[in-house]
Amino acid sequence: MDGGYTTKDAPANFIGGEWQTEPETMAAVNPATGETIAQLPRSSRETAQRAVAAAKAAGPAWADTPVFKRAAICVAIASAIDAAQEKIARILSAEQGKVLAEAMGEVGKAADGFRLASELVKQMGGQTLPAEDPTKLVMTIRQPRGVYGVITPWNFPVNIPVEYLAPGIASGNTIVWVPAPSTSLVACALMEAIDSAGLPAGVINLVIGEGATAGDAVVVHPDVAAIGFTGSAATGRRIAERGAGKPLLLELGGNGPVIVFEDADLDAAAAAAAGGAFFNAGQVCAATGRVLAHRSIAESLCEKLVVHAKKHVLGDPFHQGTTMGPLNNAKVAAKVKEHVDDAVAQGAKVLYGGKPRPDLGSGLFFEPTIIAGVTREMKINREETFGPVVPVLAFRDEAEALDLALDSDYGLSVGVFTADVARGVSIAKAIPAGIVNVNAGSTWWEIHLPFGGGTGTRSGIGRLGGVHTMEAMTELKMISVTIDRKAGAA
Numbered sequence: 001m002d003g004g005y006t007t008k009d010a011p012a013n014f015i016g017g018e019w020q021t022e023p024e025t026m027a028a029v030n031p032a033t034g035e036t037i038a039q040l041p042r043s044s045r046e047t048a049q050r051a052v053a054a055a056k057a058a059g060p061a062w063a064d065t066p067v068f069k070r071a072a073i074c075v076a077i078a079s080a081i082d083a084a085q086e087k088i089a090r091i092l093s094a095e096q097g098k099v100l101a102e103a104m105g106e107v108g109k110a111a112d113g114f115r116l117a118s119e120l121v122k123q124m125g126g127q128t129l130p131a132e133d134p135t136k137l138v139m140t141i142r143q144p145r146g147v148y149g150v151i152t153p154w155n156f157p158v159n160i161p162v163e164y165l166a167p168g169i170a171s172g173n174t175i176v177w178v179p180a181p182s183t184s185l186v187a188c189a190l191m192e193a194i195d196s197a198g199l200p201a202g203v204i205n206l207v208i209g210e211g212a213t214a215g216d217a218v219v220v221h222p223d224v225a226a227i228g229f230t231g232s233a234a235t236g237r238r239i240a241e242r243g244a245g246k247p248l249l250l251e252l253g254g255n256g257p258v259i260v261f262e263d264a265d266l267d268a269a270a271a272a273a274a275g276g277a278f279f280n281a282g283q284v285c286a287a288t289g290r291v292l293a294h295r296s297i298a299e300s301l302c303e304k305l306v307v308h309a310k311k312h313v314l315g316d317p318f319h320q321g322t323t324m325g326p327l328n329n330a331k332v333a334a335k336v337k338e339h340v341d342d343a344v345a346q347g348a349k350v351l352y353g354g355k356p357r358p359d360l361g362s363g364l365f366f367e368p369t370i371i372a373g374v375t376r377e378m379k380i381n382r383e384e385t386f387g388p389v390v391p392v393l394a395f396r397d398e399a400e401a402l403d404l405a406l407d408s409d410y411g412l413s414v415g416v417f418t419a420d421v422a423r424g425v426s427i428a429k430a431i432p433a434g435i436v437n438v439n440a441g442s443t444w445w446e447i448h449l450p451f452g453g454g455t456g457t458r459s460g461i462g463r464l465g466g467v468h469t470m471e472a473m474t475e476l477k478m479i480s481v482t483i484d485r486k487a488g489a490a
Contacts, residue, residue, distance in 0.1 A: 011040050011188045013047060013208055016054035017201025022047060022208075028185040031097040031326045032317055034362045040184050043209030048176070048217035051205040055147040055174035056223045058202025063144050063172040065200075067121055074118035074170050076197035081111040084193045088158060091186045093317040096157055097325040097364070098280050100318055110162040110190070113447055117166035120467050124171065124474075137481040142474040144172030145247065146225035149218040151211065151239070153231045154328050155283040157183035158190055163447070164228045164249075165194075165204060167469040175204045176224065178215045180231075182329055184208040211235065219243045226473070230285075233384075233410075233458040240461075249472045251452055252460040253384045254412030255289035256442040257405045259427065261398075262294040264417035265439075266301055272415060272441030273390060274308035278368050279443065281324050282388035283332065285459075286413040286435070286443045286451075290374070290381055292404050295394040302372050305390055306352045309368040312388075314360055326364035327387060333364050336387030339380040340369060343391065348373045348380075353388075376407055384410065398423065405431055411457030413442040432457060 011028070012019040022041030030037050041047075062070075081088070089103035096103075126140035150164045157179060168175050179187035191206045207214050219227055219242045226247040229239050236252040258273045260266070276288035293301045317325035327333045333356065340354050353367030366387055374381055374391040381391060395401040405414065405427075413435040416424045424438035432454035437444045445451055448466035453459025462472050 011038055011185055011208070013041050013043060013051070014188075014191045014195065014204075014206040015047070015051045016057075016205065017195075020047075026181060026210075028095055029182070030094050031328050031364045032361050037094060038185050040181070041208045043207050043214045045213055045217040048178070048207050048209070048214045049221065051176045051207045052147060052218065052221045052223050054202040054205050055176050058200060059146055059174045062169070062174055062200060062203050065172070070170055070172065071118040071121050073197060073199055074114045074121075074166060077194050077199065078111040078114040078118070080193040080197040081107060081114070081190070084189070085111070088186060088189045088193065090318075091189045092158055092183075093325070095185045096154060096183050097317060097328050099322050099325050102280060103317075106156060106159045109447065110158045113159070113162040114166045116447060116466060117170035117470070120167070120470055121170040124467070124470055126476075131480070135482050135484070137483055138478065140476055140478050142171070142471070143477055145473060145475055146173065147223055148173045148175050148473060149221070149224045149227045150175055150177045151215045151218070151227070151229045151231070152177070152179050154180035154183040155280060155285075157186050160230050161187070161190065163464050163469060164473075168228075168473050169199070169203055171470050171474050173473055174202060176207060176218050177204060178207050178209065178211070178218055181208070181210055216242060228473070236460060247472070249462040249464070249469070250460040251285070251462075251464055252412075252458060253410060254285045254287070254442075254453070254459055255382075255384045255408050255410040256286060256413040256415070256433065257290050257292045257408075258288050258415035258442055259292045259401050259405060259417065260294065260297065260301055261401070261418040261420070261423070262296045263419040264297070265419070266297060266304055268439070269417040270301055270304035270308060272417075274305055276415070276441040276443040277390045278309070278312055278324060278388050281327055281366070283328060283386055284443060285384075286445065287386070288390060288415070288442055289384060289410075291390055291392045292395055292401050293392055294401070295396060298372070298392060298394040302351055302370060302392055305370045305392070309352045309370050309390075312368045314357055314365050314367065316361070324368065324388065326360075326362055327366055328364070330364065332386055333366060336366050336385055336389060339383065339385045339387075340371065340389060343371055343374055343378045343380045346375065346378055348375070348378065348391070376404060382408070398427075402427060402430055409458045411454030412452075412459035413437070413445075415440060415442040415444075434459065434463070
């Protein structure tokens, strides 16, 4: 591989301010080559429990730390991430598989996340409220929930953790963080940067291990006050069951449509839909899950999508000309192939791509793919593919477009392209998704904006992003003070 990547000589857990090894280990594997690049801890339940104890012990002092000091530490962490940006990005590319340019951007956004938290926490306040009783002064304040369990995925293994870690510590919580096993090496690199900024021991504790062991031990621990999780809908449901009674912040899967009407700017729609499908090899919860195109423009739109697909170069994530790396793991690669094969078997037509590329170094490369003639019963329409595939379904009119969009268990993000803004807003209101972008793709979002699934869907509970995360990670408390109006009377 080009460039190289290094982190700690012996990647380890970080508990109570100390790096700690584990008797059992598991391999960190480069998905582009299949080579083992490090041995990581396979933590036991007991190790996770020690991390919870460390977080609990650190909690009172951290909660009492003045807000402006917590904010200053967040700024210091951001600077430490900036200083280590290239190192972290190279580890990210080697372990996750995304191209180096994308990895550099992700690490930069992570630093921005700590800066944003440092500003928001200084503005986080309560209210004074009226009361019928004239002797009462009523106010609200926000307090940290306590020990927060955070379990994060492999597709954005630097950015997504920071979406919890930064607002979590800024608002006074302590954290036990369990990253995805397949991207735990980069978690160590991020934790090194965080530790170097002077964060007190025990405020963030990193536990590397399998979700069914380390993650579950955190979820069920009685001293863990709340849980944040980003990942699959199935795992999110199990976490909700295991952590029943605790406040939950769950950001789960998606299968968001990009709806393109006959009056849309087809160039803009094709660019957004392709960008949303091929960024990070399609391994994005808000990715273009499917394109719903008016039948009068479906063929033209497909031609434009093929043009975008042909621009991509698969290969070594460290090579300058590469625009798409491998999928992260064999399970994902198998699902992508299964969805494409199922669609073809039922009559859909592959216009471009459609095949794995084992000749590129591992069995995890998959061609950017455009498929036309998709129908609603196909797996590629009904399930989250999580790969670089654009399935295109044609619709007759607005009613059918809405029916197809609503025919999904997911409700995370949607794109709508139309020159009729009133129609775009009407569609946006009718779809039970957390995010609807009119004349932008399903992936458009910024870190201060609310991100999450619609009520009643499989896409999660609560909202990440800026002040919304900070509110979710704190408890709203009402305080009343009784004032003796006669006191001091002459």
